[in-house]
Amino acid sequence: MVFRRLALPLLLASLAGSAQAIPLLNFGVGPSGFGTAFLPDNDDQSTGRLSLPFEINFFGQTFNNFFVNNNGNITFNSALGSFTPQPFPVSAQPMIAPFWADVDTRGTGDVWILSPNDDTLAITWASVGYFSQATDKTNSFQLVLRNRADTGAGNFDVDFRYERLEWTTGDASDGEFGLGGTPAQAGYDAGDGTNFLVLPGSRTAAVLDLQNQSNVSPSTPGLWTFAIRDGVLPGSSPSNPLLPIATDSGWQFDFNVSLGQMYFIDPDIAIGYDYFLESGPLFASVLLPELGDNAYEVWLWNGTEWVFADNVLAGEEYTLSEGVDRFRVLGIEESVALDPLNPTAFVTGLTFDGSGAVQVLQNPIVLSLPVPEPETYAMFLAGLGLIVAARRRVPS
Incomplete structure (x- = not known):
């Protein structure tokens, strides 16, 4: 089990679509252990603008609000209904995406939210199917944001947690039985054309391996952690180094480099x-x-x-x-x-x-x-x- 089961809040689905940012309301843990589903069963829908429990500096852009999109990601400028993942960087669409793909909860699964305290936010896609209303394969994954203002204003950590990944692609993304076509993408993108990170296997069949890999330890498969510090990419300073994939023999680093730049x-x-x-x-x-x-x-x-x-x-x-x-x-x-x-x-x-x-x-x-x-x-x-x-x- 990869997910953390914490005391979770309830965000009523009827509030989605409000023009004003909606605070996360703590109504209790709910029967799931992840809170209460706050999106109705849907395909390609999103919440309205929600209030972050803490302010973040996402590569030079300060955000207090966010949108949860059914298709495995959160965005900051606007809701996103796109179901086929575009390769990062994506212009003007700051995004954090544990598994951007064509999630369809009309057949099975739910999306949940938690904010048990002022320093934690988690979104869980639990046992979700793929388009169109498929239930033969399901994915369970989670996004956790953690306030790290103790290390600097706006600093935060990002966790991706993968408990089960069985499908990569919806039918409308040229998939068949949840595979093939244009598979899911995982990572984050500042929307500025420069600052982004793509996890290994994204947009290929190997994206399913994220549940078996980690950049934390071989003993924690499915857990990926990233530190966003001072609005700059990991690797730019000793206090914010790149983190690798943990392997049986050591560490594997995948990143982009420029001539003469130190990482x-x-x-x-x-x-x-x-x-x-x-x-x-x-x-x-x-x-x-x-x-x-x-x-x-x-x-x-x-x-x-x-x-x-x-x-x-x-x-x-x-x-x-x-x-x-x-x-x-x-x-x-x-x-x-x-x-x-x-x-x-x-x-x-x-x-x-x-x-x-x-x-x-x-x-x-x-x-x-x-x-x-x-x-x-x-x-x-x-x-x-x-x-x-x-x-x-x-x-x-």
Whole structure:
């Protein structure tokens, strides 16, 4: 079970369509555990303008209101009835979309809302079918917005939670039996043509894999978390790094890059890391964080084995020859005793020798040691600061 079942509010469907922003009214949890359905069974409908429980800075645009659209998304400028997802960016339509597709609740499923406190908003699409009134496959997914004004005015977190994904496409989007055609898209879009994020598999059959993947931990399949800070895209600063897909061996990053622009990625900590470029422009340089003695080793691949290249100091941008598709960093001290919940513990800066989409793997090199006696185990871990590769930090 991925969803959080919290005390939920009721928003009466009869209020939808009002020109004024409607506050979220807390009438109780309802029989579902997600609140009370606030949209009638429908195809392509939306609520009226609703009041956000807190103000957000969505990439330089401040919003206090929003619309919930039946087709798996919320928007901020106006309601949206489009059922076939357009590739992001979409002009003048700021949107957060856990699963933008042709949802049809006339056959099965409901859409629910919750705002249990002033710092939380959640929308749940529970057991929803697809157009036209299909019930043979259903999807259950959730969007959660969390106020993070404690880190800066307008800052917030976005969670996508996928419990069950069985269909990708409605019949009117050229689908057949819920598949094929133009599949669903997941992500967010500021509507400015610049700031957007598309989750892996969007607009392909692989979008169903979102329920089996995570950028938090392999142990939390279906959970995706994003930190929106200071109105800028993740990756633009060490305090707001990109978060990857968690894999069995490490972390996979998918993002767009520009020539010479540095991007910050946020891994867990081990004694070193291997960085692999799966696709896109080559690695041009690396900037490593201040940690311990601030001294690292960079190793390069000669085609058959790793070869020591240079000693590198923290804070000094190191050029990776004429561009490489992989490199290794060693020298992270065992005695540092890093906090695994610290989101900026080892944030790496990368530049690339070109522009375009890239896919980067960052695999931790972990220290293998014998398990100590039980009574000394907790002290042992605290002293060495060992972190299991499968663990993942939640951004602050």
